[in-house]
Amino acid sequence: MDINAKVLVADDEERIRRLIRMYLEREDYIVEEADNGTDALQLALENDYDVILLDIMMPEMDGIEVCQALRKEKETPVIMLTAKGEEANRVQGFEVGTDDYIVKPFSPREVVLRVKALLRRVSASHFDENETAPKNLLVFPHLTIDYDAHRVTADGMEVSLTPKEYELLCFLAKSPDKVFNREHLLKEVWQYEFFGDLRTVDTHVKRLREKLNKISKDAAKMIVTVWGVGYKFEVDDA
Missing domain, CATH: 1.10.10.10 (Winged helix-like DNA-binding domain superfamily/Winged helix DNA-binding domain)
Incomplete structure (x- = not known):
């Protein structure tokens, strides 16, 4: 079910984007990137992603603003990337429609597991096709x-x-x-x-x-x- 899932990684740190991309592509995901909130929102609105990884602190628009604007148009699953001291922002993120969050610093494997779990839940929400x-x-x-x-x-x-x-x-x-x-x-x-x-x-x-x-x-x-x-x-x- 996860094969070829399309993921948008939005973070202003190139090192983090590159690391996440490398691990997700190992799982055969199609990965696209954005380094600021404005570009992230535009890509999210113009494309159908299976999951969006969204850094909470980005130039032009922060992750909260991007998610809030996105939710007016789409219900694409969103995982917010947050720093340890941004607890209030995480709660705010959930209030505007974030589905999950990952705290920095994080293990790339954790990111993969969270993406897989979210994709699995979205897929399973159609429930067993074998049921009557x-x-x-x-x-x-x-x-x-x-x-x-x-x-x-x-x-x-x-x-x-x-x-x-x-x-x-x-x-x-x-x-x-x-x-x-x-x-x-x-x-x-x-x-x-x-x-x-x-x-x-x-x-x-x-x-x-x-x-x-x-x-x-x-x-x-x-x-x-x-x-x-x-x-x-x-x-x-x-």
């Missing part, structure tokens, strides 16, 4: 998930979600009324146990609720916080 047709459509009173079309509708209107928001919703909706703690969601949806920040989960739940709420308050209420534990997808039988 009825299972490819999950219907609730105010919410419908069409796995084949990779589409979510609330009260008949389409909801535009990032890949990670979509995956989080699908994971919760597949097990109605089951409570998942943040660690479990981080492991299952983000595919890693030891790198993640638990606030990643909270931020994505917040964004997911906000997007659903704009279309259907009833659909948004289905994402329930279980205080002190985690989150669940609650179906009102009434």
